[in-house]
Amino acid sequence: MAIIKPFRALRPVFEKAKQVSCVPYDVVYESEVRQFIATNPLSFLRVTRSEAEFPEGSNPPTEEVFVRAKQNLQNFINDEIFASEAEPCVYVYRLATETHTQTGVVACCSLDEYENGIIKKHENVRPDKVEDRTGHLIALEAQTGLIFLAFRNTEKIKNLIAEAVQAKPIYNFHCSDGVKQTIWRVALTDNFVSAFKEVPALYIADGHHRIESAKLARNILQAKNANHTGAEDYNFVVAGMFPSEDLRILAYNRVVKDLNGLSEAEFFDKVRENFVITEAVKKVPKNRGEFCLYISGKWFDLHFAVNYIREPDPIERLDVSILQDYLLKPILGIDDARTNKRIGFVGGARGTSELEKFVDDGTAKLAFSMFPTTMEDLFAVSDMNEIMPPKSTWFEPKLKDGLLVHLV
Secondary structure, eight states, X not given: OOOEEOBOOXXXXXXXXXXXXXXXXXXXXXXXXXXXXXXXXXXXXXXXXXXXXXXXXXXXXXXXXXXXXXXHHHHHHHTTSEEEOSSOBEEEEEEEOSSOEEEEEEEEEEHHHHHTTSEEOXXXXXXXXXXXXHHHHHHHTEEOSOEEEEEOOOHHHHHHHHHHTTSOOSEEEEOTTSOEEEEEEESOOHHHHHHHXXXXXXXXXXXXXXXXXXXXXXXXXXXXOXXXXXXXXXXXXXXXXXEGGGOOEEOEEEEESOOTTOOHHHHHHHHTTTEEEEEOSOSSOOSTTEEEEEETTEEEEEEEOOOOSSOOXXXXXXXXXXXXXXXXXXXXXOSOTTTOTTEEEEEGGGHHHHHHHHHHTTSOSEEEEOOOOOXXXXXXXXXXXXXXXXXXXXXXXXXXXXXXXXXX
């Protein structure tokens, strides 16, 4: 069963919520962070990405960055931009565009359940990123952003959400990206807690580094607490939990810096061993097993043409696996896409124009536009307790940071 816990959120006052809310810390370039902060001094990026307040290129010590983040958060509280909830609550959170709506529940989840596999993962993490966010969490004594979880919906939860959204929301605004943010506060929480006990598993959609950092921070804080009981706030992580049928996965595209010493002709000859290549009339694949390649100002369609001897398992049949196993690794020499610095990843929300830009300005030699992974793919791999290749999923829209902070 899934354990959820109401919490006393630290959250912005209604009038400031739109200005405070920001994208997750890890989906924007530093140059973009600097621009956001310069134009909006109330942006919560001043807390999640405080390094951008130091002079460009100064490379400040990590400790100084965390001290600045803590100071910025405290200033927000002192200036009455943020206030703590009077009582533990759960929240219903809706993100909506003209074509898509998703509505879920925000509460705290048990880190014990993450360790025990009830909260299931599908990606490995980078130790350096986990270490950074762990230090940030401990320095601020706060979880500043939501883990993004998916679950198979139940009628009971569906009805509870439908009832909650009849009330007046505590936040209701459009962001500059066109996504409408609406949040309702639920003070009578027992029904939600009871309903989630019927959910057998939660699945990490986005936030593997955040939850792993929360677990590591819990271990550190527990070791320092001689009176540890297991009920402390650091034993839980704040999360947005959304029904899987509401969610939308975009492609996570790839760019590669070079051809691994090959000429273009040699590269295409090797690719033809496993793919049918045609000059493209589109820039985005329409089906599984299709990839769109951009190189030297032209788009090409690649159609995977290998007949399996046996039925592939859920990992092998992922398009990100096919590209890695049959092209990136054997032809371009990218053994580990998680650590190799010759490959970069571009979220599908940025569009194919971003891929063309990388190649046209010489930052990359070629780019791949991918077909999106599906929720059923994610469930299948996670239920096997297996790991997808890195950067397999890009969920859109992203949950905002700064609206519901969990103090630990």
